[in-house]
Amino acid sequence: MWTGYQILIFSFLTTEIWMEKQYLSQRGVDLEAYFTRNHTILEGTRFKRAIFQGRYCRNFGCCEDRDDGCVTEFYEANALCYCDKFCDRENSDCCPDYKSFCREEKEWDPHTQPWYPEGCFKDGQRYEEGSVIKENCNSCTCSGQQWKCSQHVCLVRPELIEQVNKGDYGWTAQNYSQFWGMTLEDGFKFRLGTLPPSPMLLSMNEMTASLPATTDLPEFFVASYKWPGWTHGPLDQKNCAASWAFSTASVAADRIAIQSKGRYTANLSPQNLISCCAKNRHGCNSGSIDRAWWYLRKRGLVSHACYPLFKDQNATNSGCAMASRSDGRGKRHATKPCPNNIEKSNRIYQCSPPYRVSSSETEIMKEIMQNGPVQAIMKVHEDFFHYKTGIYRHVTSTNKESEKFQKLQTHAVKLTGWGTLRGAQGRKEKFWIAANSWGKSWGENGYFRILRGVNESDIEKLIIAAWGQLTSSDEP
Numbered sequence: 176m177w178t179g180y181q182i183l184i185f186s187f188l189t190t191e192i193w194m195e196k197q198y199l200s201q202r203g204v205d206l207e208a209y210f211t212r213n214h215t216i217l218e219g220t221r222f223k224r225a226i227f228q229g230r231y232c233r234n235f236g237c238c239e240d241r242d243d244g245c246v247t248e249f250y251e252a253n254a255l256c257y258c259d260k261f262c263d264r265e266n267s268d269c270c271p272d273y274k275s276f277c278r279e280e281k282e283w284d285p286h287t288q289p290w291y292p293e294g295c296f297k298d299g300q301r302y303e304e305g306s307v308i309k310e311n312c313n314s315c316t317c318s319g320q321q322w323k324c325s326q327h328v329c330l331v332r333p334e335l336i337e338q339v340n341k342g343d344y345g346w347t348a349q350n351y352s353q354f355w356g357m358t359l360e361d362g363f364k365f366r367l368g369t370l371p372p373s374p375m376l377l378s379m380n381e382m383t384a385s386l387p388a389t390t391d392l393p394e395f396f397v398a399s400y401k402w403p404g405w406t407h408g409p410l411d412q413k414n415c416a417a418s419w420a421f422s423t424a425s426v427a428a429d430r431i432a433i434q435s436k437g438r439y440t441a442n443l444s445p446q447n448l449i450s451c452c453a454k455n456r457h458g459c460n461s462g463s464i465d466r467a468w469w470y471l472r473k474r475g476l477v478s479h480a481c482y483p484l485f486k487d488q489n490a491t492n493s494g495c496a497m498a499s500r501s502d503g504r505g506k507r508h509a510t511k512p513c514p515n516n517i518e519k520s521n522r523i524y525q526c527s528p529p530y531r532v533s534s535s536e537t538e539i540m541k542e543i544m545q546n547g548p549v550q551a552i553m554k555v556h557e558d559f560f561h562y563k564t565g566i567y568r569h570v571t572s573t574n575k576e577s578e579k580f581q582k583l584q585t586h587a588v589k590l591t592g593w594g595t596l597r598g599a600q601g602r603k604e605k606f607w608i609a610a611n612s613w614g615k616s617w618g619e620n621g622y623f624r625i626l627r628g629v630n631e632s633d634i635e636k637l638i639i640a641a642w643g644q645l646t647s648s649d650e651p
């Protein structure tokens with residue numbers, strides 16, 4: 176038979192358990208938001224304190240002498256605590272507010288008398304003191320019952336993705352798992368990798384295409400439609416800051432295929448450039464496109480199949496697996512077999528000196544249509560990393576952090592065509608089609624579209640191209 180007292184205890188416990196659940200679900204939401212907003216501290220235990228402080232004996236009542244029924248659930252210790260006088264004698268099982276409430280002694284002070292277990296909370300889970308968890312690009316350590324987090328700005332910022340996708344900017348953003356966990360600085364440091372163009376490159380004369388000024392340019396042009404099988408899709412540079420090499424090798428390969436009318440359609444090896452274009456020894460730590468084109472002219476590259484990308488770029492700075500030497504009749508030959516021993520052809524491909532294409536929109540279009548894809552040097556803003564589909568334009572963000580990385584923001588890509596489409600606000604917008612080097616899972620199958628004719632992200636600032644160097648025996 177239950178006494179009235181036991182029913183009281185039971186209903187009290189039920190209420191407490193219900194409240195704990197309410198509180199837990201509420202905490203889950205609140206803390207999540209707080210954590211994302213601030214990244215500084217996670218004070219799960221404070222919430223507990225606020226809820227339970229003083230609520231044990233105060234709610235339950237104090238009992239005279241020894242009374243084994245005078246208990247309540249002590250959540251923090253996962254045990255029962257007592258509010259009878261007897262508890263005082265053992266002094267280990269009293270409720271935390273027993274003294275202050277039942278004996279009217281000095282208020283319990285959490286700083287001098289911590290009574291709940293050490294540790295921190297995150298998503299309803301308790302972590303030991305000293306635990307380390309990763310929160311996007313920051314690591315948080317549980318210390319003194321608080322999460323202490325590093326304060327990096329992350330490359331992937333959920334609020335930026337939301338801003339882009341909610342606004343009518345003409346493109347949509349995505350949370351890329353390959354960028355999650357990187358800091359913004361590492362994004363600029365490892366995912367781009369073209370040095371700002373040298374004054375020499377910028378002062379090069381601009382060439383204009385030989386097509387008549389009045390040439391009718393189609394509304395839509397894609398290099399791979401005009402030259403199927405002769406142009407090359409995007410590779411993935413991963414965390415190797417070598418867009419200088421990827422874009423140069425790719426433009427050179429397309430141009431050699433087009434110029435040889437399909438006789439030489441091999442993709443060229445960016446790894447060959449990364450490992451062997453040695454003068455500055457930049458490799459995966461950025462490089463200059465002047466140097467890359469110099470190498471293509473003077474030394475030449477083997478195919479991508481012959482000298483494939485190394486899986487671990489970090490382990491490869493060891494050196495160049497092959498060189499080329501001249502045969503005295505204007506051709507160069509590789510000094511060694513292919514690093515990929517399945518590939519037998521170690522043919523060397525070379526280019527003419529590079530030339531600068533005029534920055535005028537129509538000149539760039541004529542050049543692509545007549546001679547093939549071109550290299551463009553652009554400035555990458557933080558939102559660009561999140562690009563998924565549409566016509567990219569830089570969406571101004573309030574983050575000042577990226578201004579610190581001005582020098583790291585230069586990137587080289589390949590322009591392969593253009594078009595016109597309804598974009599932001601339903602307006603008709605002109606765009607370039609460009610190949611990036613972040614793999615096919617990024618953007619539109621590795622490509623992106625970007626506003627055309629307005630120098631968006633400096634995309635029209637410096638356009639470079641070259642001819643394949645084919646000897647007469649190479650000509651079709």
Ligand SMILES: *[C@@H]1O[C@H](CO)[C@@H](O)[C@H](O)[C@H]1NC(C)=O
Pocket residue numbers: 212213215216
């Ligand atoms: C984050 O928390 C710290 C310390 O509590 C505080 O000084 C800072 O203003 C907070 N920042 C934001 C953006 O809430």
Ligand SMILES: *[C@@H]1O[C@H](CO)[C@@H](O)[C@H](O)[C@H]1NC(C)=O
Pocket residue numbers: 333350351352355
């Ligand atoms: C973004 O992606 C990462 C990894 O795929 C995931 O852990 C994270 O929760 C995602 N963030 C958002 C806000 O969707």
Ligand SMILES: *[C@@H]1O[C@H](CO)[C@@H](O)[C@H](O)[C@H]1NC(C)=O
Pocket residue numbers: 365414489
């Ligand atoms: C490469 O190695 C260096 C030093 O060993 C390290 O600091 C860096 O993070 C590594 N880079 C990558 C992309 O793994």
Ligand SMILES: *[C@@H]1O[C@H](CO)[C@@H](O)[C@H](O)[C@H]1NC(C)=O
Pocket residue numbers: 534535630633634635636
């Ligand atoms: C593009 O913008 C950059 C930076 O604002 C500027 O230096 C360059 O001259 C511009 N180029 C063209 C063709 O407008």
